[in-house]
Amino acid sequence: ARPQPTAAPSLTLSTASVAPGGTFNVTAAGFKPGESIQFSLVTTSAVTNTLTLAQTPADSAGALSQKPLVLPLTTPAGLYLFRAFGSTSGVVAEVKLAVVVPVASLSVAPAAFGPGDVIAVSAQGFAPLEPLQFTLSAPNGSTAIVLGQATASSSGVATAARFRVP
Secondary structure (H helix, E strand, C coil): CCCCCCCEEEEEEEECEECCCCCCEEEEEECCCEEEEEHHHHHHHCCCEEEEEEECCCCCCEEEEEEECCCCCCCCEEEEEEEEEECCCCCCCEEEEECCCCEEEEECCCCCCCCCEEEEEEEECCCCCEEEEEEEECCCCCCEEEEEEEEECCCCCCEEEEEEEE
16 A cells, blocks of 8 residues: 555645746645655646656645746646646546746837837736847838847836837
8 A cells, every 4th residue: 555645635726827937936835845846737638748847856745835836838738637646546636737928918108109219118918038139010001120039027018128120
């Protein structure tokens, strides 16, 4: 017989949804002290696929607190089960996790500008550390002038990048 943990297993995530490339924290309890806990994403569709994200030991109480995990950038959007599996005890705990593709948005200040003006551009909804290129286009899309580049932050935001309008 397998040695059993002393408490019912529990699993908590810092968020119910995360974007590809995003970070979230995991808290787990009810596992065997010191055992390796495997964390994975399991698809909820007709075909089951499992993606292992991390494996880490439980503490002396059979728990893990605020373990940061990064979702791979290539993870498709959808609803998943996030699973913690105790390699010695066989204990399984699961919670739902939605992988969402952020909606990109852009703001420019001032809203009206002309040649030689400096504009501040802010962008959000991009992948963490994604390189961004800002262009100025004619309303009909016939002309595009590259204003410059920036890199999104670890939260997918580029704040107040400043560019001079040619």
